[in-house]
Amino acid sequence: MPETQLKVKLLAMTPHALAVIYAACRQCYSAERAEEIFVRAIQGIPPVHEQEAFVRKIVASGHESVIEHVSFTFAISGISRACSHQLVRHRIASYSQQSQRYVKAENFHYIIPPTIANQPELKRIYEETMAELQQKYNAIVAKLEEAGVKGEKARQDARFILPNACETRIVVTMNCRSLLNFFALRCCERAQWEIRALANEMLRLCKEKLPAVFAEAGPKCKKLGYCPEGKRSCGRMPLKERVIPLQKGKDKPVGSV
Numbered sequence: 001m002p003e004t005q006l007k008v009k010l011l012a013m014t015p016h017a018l019a020v021i022y023a024a025c026r027q028c029y030s031a032e033r034a035e036e037i038f039v040r041a042i043q044g045i046p047p048v049h050e051q052e053a054f055v056r057k058i059v060a061s062g063h064e065s066v067i068e069h070v071s072f073t074f075a076i077s078g079i080s081r082a083c084s085h086q087l088v089r090h091r092i093a094s095y096s097q098q099s100q101r102y103v104k105a106e107n108f109h110y111i112i113p114p115t116i117a118n119q120p121e122l123k124r125i126y127e128e129t130m131a132e133l134q135q136k137y138n139a140i141v142a143k144l145e146e147a148g149v150k151g152e153k154a155r156q157d158a159r160f161i162l163p164n165a166c167e168t169r170i171v172v173t174m175n176c177r178s179l180l181n182f183f184a185l186r187c188c189e190r191a192q193w194e195i196r197a198l199a200n201e202m203l204r205l206c207k208e209k210l211p212a213v214f215a216e217a218g219p220k221c222k223k224l225g226y227c228p229e230g231k232r233s234c235g236r237m238p239l240k241e242r243v244i245p246l247q248k249g250k251d252k253p254v255g256s257v
């Protein structure tokens with residue numbers, strides 16, 4: 001069955017993440033060396049809940065450079081190439097993505113959007129299209145190989161007909177600051193459903209591991225207290241112009257002329 005589903009695994013994160021951030025924060029205001037603060041922090045001095053409270057306060061104040069010292073690495077599978085294209089637009093990150101040149105797509109897996117999966121007739125058309133593309137891809141690879149264009153050289157050209165729906169696998173590393181930005185943009189209801197599902201799952205894992213940084217993370221409206229998306233707002237939060245009074249004669253509500 002070539003249909004596939006989102007899977008996100010946390011491969012690794014910076015060891016002693018809370019103590020690293022705590023030591024980095026404290027270094028800004030302390031005559032001590034960071035390594036001394038760090039060693040005490042991992043011994044529980046001050047207690048973890050105090051370190052957490054301090055880090056929460058610093059993060060809430062917008063002093064976000066200190067959380068760049070901690071990174072998370074995720075193994076992601078079961079997402080479409082349409083989704084990974086959006087993901088890799090987040091430049092403050094490192095990526096290693098499965099190649100369509102080196103990995104044969106002779107039996108590619110694919111993602112079915114729920115709007116299509118929920119309608120039997122549409123689903124049938126979709127699956128038939130995938131099967132047809134698969135057949136054509138295999139035929140092109142075979143013909144190229146017959147013509148002497150072998151292996152990755154054949155695959156790198158045959159892949160031009162593969163759909164955005166194709167499953168891809170990717171390893172992503174982001175530091176906490178970049179993750180907060182990623183969640184602000186991609187947990188928003190305005191984000192496309194697949195990358196939103198991915199972001200929500202990554203956020204769940206981050207919250208579990210490092211609540212001092214991620215407990216309040218989520219769509220940008222959560223931090224702002226309003227929605228900046230104008231008429232495209234999901235309605236969960238009041239619109240920006242309702243919360244921040246417009247400057248007379250200068251600002252206009254989004255969407256106005």
Ligand SMILES: Cc1cc2nc3c(=O)[nH]c(=O)nc-3n(C[C@H](O)[C@H](O)[C@H](O)COP(=O)(O)OP(=O)(O)OC[C@H]3O[C@@H](n4cnc5c(N)ncnc54)[C@H](O)[C@@H]3O)c2cc1C
Pocket residue numbers: 089090091092093178181185186190191192
């Ligand atoms: C709902 C939604 C719709 C979108 N629609 C489109 C679309 O139609 N077309 C499209 O092309 N993209 C679209 N995007 C992608 C979007 O424009 C960003 O490219 C993407 O979200 C990555 O965000 P980022 O630049 O903040 O992240 P990162 O690249 O990780 O950058 C993080 C932050 O670093 C800073 N930064 C990074 N690079 C630079 C730089 N060169 N100069 C100055 N500051 C920098 C910025 O402060 C930036 O916010 C959409 C995104 C969302 C969430």
